[in-house]
Each structure stands twice: as C-alpha cells, then as structure tokens.
Amino acid sequence: MRKSVIDVCRIWGAAGFLLAGLAAGASEAAPTPDKPETVVEAPFGAYLAGRHAQHMRDYQSAVRWFEDALRADPESPELITRTFLMDASVGRFDRAQALAESELKLDATDAMAELVLLVERVKAGDKTGAAALADALPQEGVHRFVRPLARAWTRMALGDVAGADEALQAFEKFNGFAPLKFYQLGILYDFAGDAERAADNFKQALEASGQLNWRLSDSLANFYRRHGRDDEAQALYQRFVRDNAGSELAESVLARRPAGVPPPLIGSAEDGLAEALFDLASVVNQPETLDLALLYSRCALELRPHMVLAQLLLADVLSAQNKPELSLATLAEIPQSSPYWWSARLRIAANLELLDRMDEAIDQLKEMAAEEPTRAGADMQLGDLLRGKKRFTEAVDAYDEAIRRFEAAGMPERWSLYYSRGIALERSGQWQRAEADLRHALELKPDQPLVLNYLGYSWIDRGENLQRGLQMIQKAVELRPEDGYIVDSLGWAHYRLGDYPSAVQYLEKAIELVPEDPTINDHLGDAYWQSGRPFEARYQWRRALQFGPQDDEIKPIQAKLDGGSVPTAGAARGG
Template identity: 35%
Template sequence: MRQSLVSRILASTALVLLLGTAQTSVAFATETAKAQEAETLDLAQVDSFAGAYLAARTAEADRDYDNAVRFYQKALELAPNELELQQRLMITLLMNGQFDEGAALAKTLENDKSVERVTSVTLAFKAIRDGDFEAAAKVLNYKGPNDLDRLMNQLLIAWSTFGDGDETKAMDMVKKLDGPGWYGIFRNYNLGVMAAAAGDVDAARPALTEAITDRNGGATAPDTFARAVIALATLEARAGNKQKALDALSAGDEMISNYAPFNALRDRIEKDEEVLPTVEMAAQGAAGVLFSIGGALNRDGAEDTVMMYLQLSRALDKDAADTLILLGGIAEKAEQQDKAIAYYRQVPEGSPMRRISELQLGLTLAQTDKVDEARKHLQALIASDPNDVRSYLAYGSVLSDAKDYKAMAENYDRAIEIIGPRPQRNHWSVFFQRGIAYERLKQWEKAEPNFNKALELNPEQPQVLNYLGYSWVDMNRNLQEGLEMIKKAVELRPDDGYIVDSLGWAYYRLGRFEEAVVELERAIELRAGDATINDHLGDAYWRVGRKLEATYQWKRALASEPEETEIPKIQAKIDKGLPEIEADAAKVDAKPAAEPKKDDKKT
C-alpha cells in the first residue's frame, strides 16, 4: 500500500517535474568539444559555454552538486542571460545546501512560472527565517490541483500565521485542512506540535494520539510517525505524566521496534531528566513540514526530490538530527561517503539520534577504506555502552567486510553474553551473524546452532533460510530439507538474485539439472555480473548438454572477479569441462562450501 501511495504522490508532484526537466534552448558547440571539456571536470580547463554546461550537467547527474554549482556559475559568466542556466543553478544551489545563494536567484526568477513551485517555497522560507511571516503567507498562495503541493502550502501558511502571533487561527487552519485520507497523519502531527508550542496541552494530546494510532499513516510517513511519538511522549513527560509518556513510546515500539531515539528518550524519562519540547518556534514547524514530505517520498528514484525538501528544511532547522541522518543516507547511495560522514558528524551531541549517526559514521568510514579508524570508532561506541547490541552489529559488519572472521566471532560472542539467556525476536541477526563468522572459520559445529537459533527467533527470515539451506546443499547435507528452506526464502524474496541462485544450485545438487537452468537463468537476470551465479549457470548448462554456453558463462565468471581460490577451478572447467556425472558425484563431499549468498555485504 505504501509504495502505491508514494508512487501516486510522486507522479503528481510538480517539484519532481521541475527537477527532471531539461530545457532545449541552450546553443551547443560541436559534440566532440563538449565531450572533451565535460569529461575534465576541471574549471580551469573549461573555457567555452558548451563545455561548462556539459560539465555541470555531468556533475549534476552524478549528484556532485559542488562541481555542478561551479560549472553552472562558469556557464552563466559566459551566457549571463540564459534562463535555463539560472533555473538549474538555483536548484543546484538549494540541493547543495547553499540556501542564501539559491534564495537570491529565486528572487530573480520569482515571476518565472516554470519554476514557481521552487521559488515560492524558497522565498517563503527566507521570509520565515527573517521573521517576516506575513510576506511568507502571501508568497505561498497556491491554487493548483496537486494534492501534495496543496498540503505543503496550507501547512506552511498555517505555521506562518502561527509565527505572526495568531495561534488560534493557525490551529483552526490545520484542523480544516481537507484532502485525501493520507493527509491525516500530517494534519494531526502538525496540529499536535503547534498546539503544544502554544501551550494548549488539551488540544495537543488528542491530535498527537490520533497521529500515532494511525497505522496506515505511519506506514506512509514513518519519519512523521516517529516525530509524533516523540512529541507526545515529550508532552506527557513535561506535564508530569511519566507513565503516559512511557506508554506513548511503547505504542511507537509496536510500529518501529528498537528505535534508538525512542530508547534514548525513554531512558531520560525513566531517570526523571528534563526533556525539551520538540517544536518551540514557527520556523521549526515549517521546517518539519518539508522534512515530513521528504521522508514520505524517500525511496529509490526520488533522491533528488527528497534532497531538495530536506535541504530547504535545514535552512530553518539546521540541527534537526533526523534530517541530517536522511541526508547522510542519500549521500551514501550516491557513493559520496565523505559528504555522508560530514552530515553524520553534524548531529548534535545531545540528540537522541546521536548514537545512530555515530554507528552509521563507523560503517561509512569503513566504506572509504578507513577501516582502522572505523574499527576504533565502533570499539569506542561499544565501550561507551556495552549493552547496545546495535554497536556489535555495526562492528561485526566492518569485521565481515575485512574478512576478519575470528574477531567477528569474538565480537558476537560478547554480544550474546550481553543479550543473556532470553533473547528477543529482534536478536535473530546477532545469532545469524555469529553463525556466518563460524561458518567462514570452517567451524560448522558452532555455526549451525546459531543459524537454528536465528530461525527459532524469526522463522520467516529469508536471509537465514537461504544461508542455512544453501550451506547444507553446498555441503551435500540435508539436501531435501535445504531445498525446502530455500524455496521458502524465494517465496518471501522472489526478486533476490542471490536467493534464486541458491534454489538453482540446490536443484543442481539434487541432479535436477533442467530445473537448475531455469532458476539460475532467472538469478543471472536479477543479479547480473556475479561470478558465483555465472559459475553455477555454467555448470548447469554443461549438465544439460549446452557446452558452448557453459564455457561462455565460466569465462564471464572469471571476468567478474571471483574469489582467488575459485579462479583455478573455473579455469580448469574452461579448459576441460566437467567430469562425467559419476565422477562428479563422487567428489561432491570433497568440494568446499562456497559462501552462501546474502542480500548485501551488510546483513
């Protein structure tokens, strides 16, 4: 349901269209000159309009907004009246977090209808930041048909009215907000925090309660749901209702389990420590509107739109921890780890989300090949709070990527000591990861009980079903039971190429070669370029007599950087093919287990 809703919202969002629209009015030089200059991405070497423009577009496509800004500025120096360049530079400045420069261009373009949705919100946010709430409300006048834009504008007008001193009118505007059913969680959250900021606890409580009991709304906008839970718990704690505050957090746990900010706030409330209001000023409320919408749209393919909303939100609330963490995640997806690290480090020290940012920071450091720094960072986090199981999972992920399986096993041994004799469902991943560590150490007698425990805690977990089933099949043990486990994993995750590969390999081990080919061909479509899947498909092709295709797949496996130990085996198959079926079957028990396929490196 959530995906279809988000898709519908995205399909009708004017801002998405603006971010993806390319004008065709720019005059170009020859294709060769453009390509040569665009490839340099060196400002000093670009001396033509076409080169600067193409370099900017290249950087923008790579989400390298620093360079995109620089090259658009260079292009504008050479063609100062080019409207498209002004539009693109404005948007790129805003997406790069350069709000003041973007707002200056928005003022220049405020009468340009093609970017009106961007300029109006930008100028409104500048007015709110400057304390000119009346001007903000005027510029936000929107009469279009788009539900999302209408929701955003009406909420921002309400917060502008609140900032202008008319709190009652502002709350009444939010109450009367009418639209599709998915408006509910946004309306109730904003009404609740607005009433709380006005000191009207009696109005805030029911609105926030309705927001956190809206399960459909929570699935659509989980970040807004989380903010609503924290707002209600904070409201009750500040009113002296300790148990009601804890009850609100428990309600949040039902939707988002083991969420660090909930745990941190619970800890403060239980210790009777002071908790600060979540929203105190109109600027924070307005920032929260764009954060909520950006969070609801946050999915693959929408990163540019989400980035725009979040960066605008930061213009009014630069220290919002959840905004910084979402921005860090988007930067990671764009493989801009240094920028992600910078966002994580900006999360305020006292924020309930600080530990999340620290954990993610450690993982991201490892991705930038700063493995030693990552290890020290995560070890320090474990030492600072030995009871936080998430720290062991983050550290274990770094150790796994480094193939330090001995340290990985020791890490999870300590984690399970902390968990104690009564593990909860959410601890399945700790046992799963310890099983992987021992399996990699070839200590199957220690690995298998951990996989079984992970399944006991979470019987429907496809990663565990796949890993254990694959391990059995690849070791020629419990073949039928392993096959059934993998089938179940495929049912739960039908589009996972690694799991589908496991099913194909199970059929191969059982001698059901035609069925193996079907599944392995599907696996290679889902996960192209994986050495193990190509190798498996080559074996299956050979067994059904498609020997030319088998050799081709083995060569592809060799070109896909397989593990070093597999290279001579694959080369031998290319040179000689597979032995006769009887000889092959006799050697099955001697073949070492390949690594069972997982979703990603980080599990």
C-alpha cells in the same frame, strides 16, 4: 546465493507512509530537468562536465561546473534550471534563492523554486508573502505533499489555527499519510496552547502508526512531561524499546538529557515548518526518492540549522548517495554534548568503513563498546563490519558479545542478530553453532525469507536435508520473487540436485533481476554447460569475469574457460 541483512534504522518509520506511485514520480524531483538545451558553445565543456557529475550524484562538483558555464552564458534556461537545482541540493540557499525567481520565469510551476523562495520569506519574517507562496505550491506531482505542510505552518505564523488545521486535512486524500497528519496536528495544537486537542491528535497518530517510531515517541513523551504525566512518558519510552528490539536510541538519548521539565519541541512557526519538512524528508528517505529526501532535509536545516535529527537524516542520505566524506562533515557539526552524539558516532564509524578507513572504524566501535558495557549496538555494528570484510572469526566474537549484553539487559532477542552470527559461524567453519543460530532465527521470525534462503542453501550445499532445504528456498522465492539473489539460490539448489533444466530456468530469471552479478553469471554458465550449451556457457563465464568477481573466484572461472572441469551435481560448493 546467500544475502546478508543490512539493518537500517530510521528515525521516522516510513512503512505505511508512502503513497503508491511516489517512487515512479521521483524523477520529477531528481535534479535532471527535461527542458530545451540552449547552451552555447563557449561553456559547453563545463556544461557537459556538470551533467556528468550530476549523473554520478556528485552535486558538489556539478554545481561548480554549472556555475562556470552560467557565468559564460547567464541567460541559458538549461543552465539556470540545472544550477538552481544543484545549489539547492548542496545547501547553497543564498545562490539558489537568487536563481529561483529566474527559474520561475522559465517554469511558473517549479515547486522547488517556490519552496526555496518560501523558506527565504519565512526567514525574512514575511508572513504574508510566505503564505502566498505556500498557496502557490502544486497540488499534484511529486511535491504535492509539501503544500499541506507549508500552508499549515505559514497560517500558524499568521495566527490562523483553524486555517492551519484545514490545510493539514488535505492529507486525507493521500493513502497512508494518517500518522503524519495526526502528528503534525498534535504539534500544531501543542504550539497553539490547546493541550486537549494536541493530546487527542497525538493519540490518533499513535493508533494510526504500526511500529512506534522515535520521533512520535519522543514528541509525545515531551508533551506528557510538560503536562505532569511523567508515568505515561516513561511507559511510552518503554513501549518504543519493546517495539524496536535492540534499538539503543531511547537509552542513549535519555541518558544525556538534563533532568527537569523539557522545553517544547517547537518554539515558533518557523520551527514547525522545519519539523514538517524534516518529517517529509524522513518519509521519502527511500532508494528511489533520495533526491527528494536531500532537498527537503536541506530546507529543514536552512530554517533550523541546529536541528540534530535533520543533521542525522542528511548524513544518512549523503551516505546512501555514496558521499561518506560529506556525511562525515555533516556529522562533525553535531556537538558532542548532544543527546544524539552516540547515534552520530555510530554513523561516523559506518562512514569510515565506506571510506575504507577500517582501522579507524574498528577502533571507534571498540572504544564505544568499552565506554558503555551494557549497550550492544557498537558490538553489533563491529560484527557486521568484520563480516563484510570476511574476518568471520572476529565477527563471531563481536556478535557473541552483543548477544551476551542483550541477555544481560533482559532485552528481547533479535532474529537478525542470530542470522548474522549464523552466517559468520558458517563461513568460519563452525557449522553446528551456525545451524543452531539459523534455526533459532527462524523460531524468532518464522518464514523470514533471508533465513530460509541461507539455511536451505547451506543444507543443500552440504548434502543434508535436501528436500527440506529446497522447500525452504522455494518458500523464500515465493516471499521475495523479485530478489535475484534468492532466485539464484533456488537455481543453484536445482543444479546441486542434478536438475539442470530447472537450474537454467531459475538462473536465467536471476540474471534478469541482477544482470551484472558475477556469481550468478558464473552459475548460469555452469548450468548451460551441463545442459549441453557450451557456447552460451563460455559467454556467461566471460561476463562473470567482466563484472568484478572476488579474487578467489577469478581462477576457477578462468580455469573453466581454459578447458578445466565444471562442477557437477553434489560437487564442490557454489556461490
């Protein structure tokens, strides 16, 4: 099965930052506490509704149900715990703070309750109380990365620079956290007025990072400009553009920034803690740890409500949790005068697409493309949107314009853009152009598994370059053995070549990896049928129908169940 690229660009690159095993411990932070359930009968309906909403990640509804239940049974440990976590998750810090002390009486090691109270103490100006709460944060468990950051900035509030430095050295025991440690030390010493140590730590952060991320680039450039090193700042921005081919972040932000010496990024220790929590939220902004990213970004915004990068991150997390309406509300809080408004508008269009408000999303992207005729980002996103809706010819037009703009600007070519246009061209019946794009994508990114898979699959599906196509898909499976869609491609390639035993082998593996995909179930049914296993074939076809196939796939599957023919090797195209 062919699988398209989803290009996700984060402000803080997470590669190399995550400690192995973090995702496995994410359930500790997810709002699903495992405590004795002592809910009394009266609020039980509201409690059950709250748990269902929480399971569906509808935290806005969950908190309302839990609050209703808690009013009826205010001493319930289960309700206190769940209501507290939901209040924090939706950003209701006044209520979360009121419940945090009750939660700590139930569980003195609850790191989120300690963090919420710490944020409250920082905002209240209680420097000593905040430092004590930072010291109480756990050194183990999924929240273990918060403690060094909180201890560092609460000590900065007390004027203890040496203590703040010592606190950040705790990151030494965590694999992959060197870039974050040195970056935090850089902004810490910059805030303290020690330019020499700040520059040294910023330099080490650059050396420790792989691909340059925007936050580090912008912070260091800000430092350079405030110290009369404008050429180095400009060179750093140019490096960011080079390392992140196709990213318009630097261009769109710099175009709207006022001239002159910029103000420091951090104006207080409170700002520093907000920055630290934002950085950590960016690091854990992964599918397995979205709840952590949500909680930390909420804490950052509680400390610094108008931190636009944190607002963008929160919007991304909410979109990833399938809450586009909440993401739109967050983006609406960003002023149109912000240098990040262009980035916000791209996200607004993406959320409109999620809400199936397609005409509005398309109009917005076309308007943006017309406003900035040298930028390609809006056209790229428009192409992805149209391709996702199977409007392939229109998608090709959008990708054509994006590539034209890249070439005109002298920007490096992006393999993913040629790959995406290649898919749209192939699906719109323009095979010669499609093949050229897919080949070019491989030239730009040799051994890219998605491109290997799509081009190899297309060749086999067309009866061309059969052995080379099979080898390419085999290579893609070697590179991504747990990608069920690529494994499905290999199984279906064997099917198309008439090797039904091998087809069954790989398609069964694909089903293990993606059990509810209708196309893979359909493919396995066909392979069973050709292997003389008709009962199992019919079972898989029925499963395929249960899992919501596309409209144009339903009739062929139903026809096979009704006794129609099953495609053989080299016959009609498969998924």
